[in-house]
Amino acid sequence: MDPYDSDYCDDGDYCDEDDYYEFDHHDDCDRRADVALTSRNGSSCKVITKECVSTAQREDLQRVMDLLSLREHQARTLLIHHRWDVDKVFQVLVENGKDRLYNEACVMVSNDSNVSSKNRSSIVLCEICLEEVPFYKMTTMDCGHYFCNTCWTEHFVVKINEGQSRRISCMASRCSVVCDEDKIRNYVSKKDPKLAEKFERYLLESYIEDNKRVKWCPSVPHCGNAIRVEDDEYCEVECACGVQFCFSCSSEAHSPCSCQMWELWSKKCQDESETCNWITVNTKTCPKCHKPVEKNGGCNLVRCICGQPFCWLCGGATGIQHTWDSIANHTCGRFNEEQIANTKRAKIEIVRYSHYHSRFKAHTDSLKAEIIMKEKLERKIVKMEARELEIKDYDWVRNGAKRLFRSRRILSYSYPFAFYMFSDTFLSDELTNLERNIKQNLFEDQQQQLEGHVEKLSHFLEQEFEEFSEDKVMDSRMRIIALSKVTDALCKNLYDCIDNEILLHLRTTINIAPYRSMGADKAVELDK
Known part of the structure; x- marks a missing residue:
């Protein structure tokens, strides 16, 4: 088991960062963390391996067969029609009756007579x-x-x-x-x-392909597992292979971004659409060498580095001679004022995008560097154990690192969320500028508090505390425990702000995976 997979105790108390020495009650934190972890492993999120797909399918089939006294193929037809949602089958049965349930799914229960x-x-x-x-x-x-x-x-x-x-x-x-x-x-x-074997495989795979509560793990190369959830379709799960992903869209875990926001952001970053937009608005293609040319003066007669003169208004090739009102060998009408407005809008958008993207990338880069820190922290623990200090348990180091990874990930994805949530176009018909500004200020206050504490936690974990005196090691321990506690509370506050302030009263439904202090829901293997 990953040594970073446990967590510090979570008794729900909020701890101020200055109260580093108020944490004697955390001496039993690791024992309680084990209890919390055991409770978490009782999750209804299950890993379905290739070997147990048939078992998982049989469970649902048997429930429907027993209730309605159907044969297997009839139960399978009902379940495929309702995307393997047994509860939905029972709901339709109660609301509409057996005849309508069968007719809608094209099931005929034959009578021998x-x-x-x-x-x-x-x-x-x-x-x-x-x-x-x-x-x-x-x-x-x-x-x-x-x-x-x-x-x-x-x-x-x-x-x-x-x-x-x-x-x-x-x-x-x-x-x-x-x-x-x-x-x-x-x-x-x-x-x-x-x-016939292909037919059997199709029947088995229908349990995953047609089931809204089951998704293939998106690992590359594919681990062969599928994940089944029992309750919330909008959640983040972790496969037995270690891959964490959004169950709704099967992309990487991206909360607090919604699936739509993350899809738009990924495409924007991949296509560098803002850069393309800037080039489109601010440059014209040379009619000779076809390179983009930017105008650096007021005159609408420009010359490419290849020597070709052309009209900035229409992009057509011209002669080099011109007067106040005409260009040699060329005429294209009046100047288009819309070009100026488009340029201003493009400049504002590129600056705004750069602001959010630079912070998103900075935090994702920090996360990658901090994950590599795992091995270094383990070496620090080994050194402290060799010194035979009074501190006998060093899970506070692992727990602090795990909290840092989770909080850093949430912080990084909070920037794409803010980019779309507080833009002039996203939900423009639902929010006035004043409402948007109020919500943005509330969110950014929470975001900045979280950012400050994440950086402090990262700082203390990067210190060479294995070389400190025993008193200073104890001080580092208390600081890391306190910052871990505060950071967890601030993550929760950020999500509460989103739910209760940002998304409140919106007509448009924006589904965001809920905050889980212990991280993505770890799936346990389904019994064969």
Whole structure:
């Protein structure tokens, strides 16, 4: 287990940074941290490995089969229709009744008395191939339609090859009842065993692909695991392989950014769209060498470094001679005043983007450097243990580092959140400039407090305290514990500010993963 995976005690008390020596009650913090960690491992967030997908699927199937007395393929059809949400199936059953539940999912619960009782040896016409065959060579589905086994087999093969194997419907005209998977499996395996295996794989993978509460871990290379959550779709989870990600959008954990904000920010950073916007607004392409040219004077006749003169208004090539009102060999009408307004807007936007991006990058770079600090801190612990100080337990070092990593990550993602939340265009129809400014000031107050304490915590952890005297080691211990406690409280305050001040009364729903003091919800492996 990662030695940085525990945390200091959390009794809910807020601690001022000056109260470093008020922490005698934290001597048992590591014992209580173990209790908190044990409680956390009881989370409903589960890792589904390749080997236990079938087990996880069987649990949900069995619940529906037991409640409604259905066969497996009928229960599977219901669950696929409702994205494997068992609670949703039960809700529709209670609200709309069994008949509507079945009809909406294209499930037909057949009654043996309704199935044709023709003599097995009688000759029947198959309405698909128009061949007359003995009835024992025909197959009847739940809906009561029957066709020859050869036609059924070809129908199943085509649908599986088309990737529609999760819901293969009856061949009869205007009949959408889903076919019995046991019959599909039986006929396809006789003709093409490999295709039958593909069909089985599709049925298993539907539990993950169609299930809103299950997502593949986005690790690269892929670890092969999936994660299942029971309650909140908007949360951050950690796979057994160590990858933390947003369950809603499967990208890296990005709270307090919403998924939409993070998608926009990632694209903006990747495309450097603001730089492109600046170039577009402030430069014109040379008609000869096609390089961007910026005008540095008031005259609308400009010359590229390649020597080509051209008109700044329209970009057309011209002669070099010009007067106050005309340019040789060229005319394009009047100057466009909109160009000036566009330039001003572009300058403001690029400065604003640079402000938020520089701070986002600074904190993400700091986080990368601080994570590397893990090994260095372990060496410090080894040195202090070798000195045989009175302090026997050094988990306060690991806990402080873990708190630093979590808080730094939250702080870095708070800047993209602020960039979009307080822009003139994002939610422009819901917030006045005054309301936006008030909310921004409230948020930035919390953000700056958190930033200051994160930097202090980083400073104390980077000190060479393994070389300090025992009294100074004790002092460092108290400072790190206190700052860890305060930083945790400030992270929570930041999220409370977002929930209760920033997003309050907005008509637009902005879903943000809630703050978890212990970090992303660690998934535990589902029992096989």
